[in-house]
Amino acid sequence: MIAPPPALEMRGIRKAFPGVVALDGVDLSLNAGEVHMLLGENGAGKSTLMKILSGAYVKDAGEILIDGARVEINGPRDALARGIRVIYQELNLVPQLSAAENIFLGALPARALGIVDRPALRDRASRLLADLGLTIDPRVRVDRLGLAQRQMVEIAKALAPPDEGTPAARVLVMDEPTSALTSREVEQLFALIARLAARGVAIVYITHRMDEVFRVGQRVTVLRDGRRVASQPLGEVTVSELVRLMANRDLTDHYPKVRAARGPELLRVEHVSRAGALTDVSLTLHAGEVLGIAGLLGAGRTELARVIAGADACDEGRVIVAGAAVKFRRPSDAIARGIGLLPEDRKAEGLVAGLTVARNIALPHGRRLSRFGFLSSRREDALARPIGEELRIKATPTQPVRLLSGGNQQKVVLGKWLAGDVRVFVFDEPTRGVDVGSKVEIYNLMNRLTARGAAIVMISSELPELLGMSDRILVMHRGRIRAELDAADATEERVLSAALGLSSASADAAGREAEG
Amino acid sequence: MNRARRFGTVIGLIVLCAILWILTPYFLTVSNLLNVAEQTSINAIVAVGMTFVILSGGIDLSVGSIVALAGVTLGIALRDGQPLALALTAASAAGVVCGLVNGLLVSQGGLPPFIVTLGTMSIARGAALLVTEGRPISGFAPSFRVLATGRVGFVPAPVIATAVVYLAAHVALTRTTFGRYVYAIGGNEEATRLSGVAVRFHKTMIYGVSGLMSAIAAVILTARLNSAQPIAGMMYELDAIAATVIGGTSLMGGDGTLGGTLVGALIMGVLRNGLNLLGVSSFLQQIVIGAVIVVAVLLDTVLKRDGGRRFQGRQ
Secondary structure, eight states, rough: OOOOOEEEEEEEEEEEETTTTEEEEEEEETTOOOEEEEEETTTSSSHHHHHHHHHHSOOOOEEEETEHHHHHHHSSHHHHTEEEEOSSOOOOOOTTTHHHHTTTTTGOBBBBOOOBBBHHHHHHHHHHHHHHTTTTTSSBBGGGGGGGHHHHHHHHHHHOOOTTTTTTOOOEEESSTTOOOHHHHHHHHHHHHHHHHHHEEEOOOOOOHHHHHHOSSSSEEETTTTEEEEEEGGGGGGGGHHHHHSSSOSSOOOOOOOOOOOOOOEEEEEEEEETTTTEEEEEETTTTTTTEEEEEESSSHHHHHHHHHTSSSOOOEEETTTTTOOOSSSSSHHTTTTTTEEEEEEEEEEIISSBBBHHHHHHHGGGHHTTTTTTHHHHHHHHHHHHHHHTSSSSSSTEEEEEEEEHHHHHHHHHHHHHOOEEEEEHHHHHHHHHHHHHHHHHHHHHHHHHHHEEEEEOOSHHHHHHHHOOOEEEEEETTEEEEEEEGGGOHHHHHHHTTSSSSSSSSGGGGGGGO | HHHHHHHHHHOOOHHHHHHHHHHHHHGGSSHHHHHHHHHHHHHHHHHHHHHHHTTTOOOOOOOHHHHHHHHHHHHHHHHOOOOOHHHHHHHHHHHHHHHHHHHHHHTTTOHHHHHHHHHHHHHHOOOOHHHTTTEEEEOOOHHHHHHHHHTTTTTEEHHHHHHHHHHHHHHHHBHHHHHHHHHHHOOOHHHHHHTTHHHHHHHHHHHHHHHHHHHHHHHHHHHHHHHEEETTTTTHHHHHHHHHHHOOOOTTSOOOOOHHHHHHHHHHHHHHHHHTTTTTHHHHHHHHHHHHHHHHHHHHHHHHHHHHHHOOOOO
């Protein structure tokens, strides 16, 4: 008996952009019902490959076969017509419309005069959602839904036939689908993925999280610098092998923590409250220290970071910097006191995408760099160049940051604070969406900063990273500090149970909730 | 802005000039070209302020009314026998104050620029009509009118003024912290605020600059017409927005150049002049100019889309 042809086969895909070959003869093959993990550092070519599959880019060379038949994909319509669906990291829903309306946005059932047939719409949506094992009310507005539920709606939308003639989903691509989810939500998503695979949908799953690779996938393809470096069943590889394949360098120690001498107190937060976000939060931070902040999504970690960095005001309590009480009205007040914020969402809050690397790095230092208001590009470049070299930003100072990969963009945001007199660094998810190599460079930078006598507040949803890089860990739960743990006796279980608001160590039952 | 785009506008201007030269040889004479430059100067100067505002992600609909208000302020001062320097200062102050009020309402009040400047458009126009009782103020001393009629060598004074304004504004936009913040605020206001930039202050100033530009344009206009009219500057906001957008500045903010705006203003000026030379009726002119604006922005969008596809980052 001959085995059926793969559901999707991409052969020798090549794509060049001006000055760079993004994909150089990449092959990818996946069978019906398979969950295929696609790995690679930022810039390895994963997104380009998927954009070619979805018709967003047109390939320069190579061929694509669906169920053994050669197809031409010259635009998103072609991809849809071949049963290819892509769910991007940023969700594409209309928040003001209901779940049902979003799911069938392209093909709303209509009666005469174009009036939407609401009962039919609700019926179809309910049937589809039930079919997928989802318990979402199709009538509820999407902006009322949590992130995970929105993601489910997005998946339902991808699987819904966009119109009469279009076939059902054959190939589903998911780009880092869990990046915003809590672990309970992740479980729901994985269960849904398993159901889809059981029906014969071929799934390409892009992620940076190694544990997910082994939990959901059957096979893995690793890309590096636009080439395929491996493609094999997951049973035959280990985490460290995969990491080595991606990075092409042995990362024996993911967390190269170097403990610095503990110096004087640099920052103290006393009884800070902010309505709906923070309740009576106190902490101290000493020179040479990395203070990790753990907690679930919505526990108040980002809100705390923003208060410390002057981005938001607090209703009660006070912040004391180097012994003096301060009142921050705006970020510049905090910066003047030597506090720099690496925000959670680098695209929305960290970078001006159209400006160059040098101008982004120089942005907080305009006053210092200028003479009588005049600012020369030369001085901006002179400031940015050594920082770019120290952080190994793979770009020239005159490139717009828009063109950089995620890891390099994050380094630019970090670079903004290396130029000034910042002594307290507030890092909110410093390694989110960052490739393995850049992660290690960020950890090394943290070590250098603490060695110089700076202090770091690090918020992270990755527990191993938090445990690996912190000296002390504060665990937040519903706007309060629930526990303070010394790195020496912090374990995943203890952090988890505090993050979940549990008093004792019944944490294993809760799984990996704090990953959210 | 990519290179193809920048050349595109200049090539458009050259092609337009070539066509007009073929159709009417008089077009390419020195005296006509100076005439075009002089006629373009007022819109070009107003468009400088508009470019600052649009680059920062805003819009200023009040420029035309501010031209009128600054103009009648100037006219009243001169009629009352005030010295020229004082009259010019009063006109500038009128423009800057209107602009700063716009800026404060946008930055401190958090109101949408479209609404704020729509309100100011009506208020400034009403104020100009009120103080003049709707009547123009005419007949100024030659010492003032020289601002429009004078020449340096063979170059008309308004053209010199425009050149000086563009040079100064270009330096401000590209070589000063203020200019850098204009782009940064338009590109990502929150990231700029978190970088410690005084975003509100700079936004206020940006609208102030726009007000000042309207006042400068008002001086030239008043001198040219030898009359300060409360109904002056009608639809100037649309011409200035058109020049800015034809010049490649993105209405989303953060992307564009003053050079582009100057070319955009020249395209509009050349087109008007050419259509006049060809004897095209003023009704038809409006249709042609409207079509050119749409086509220019359409070309721009297409070019940007292709450029964007080629230059987009990869992952």
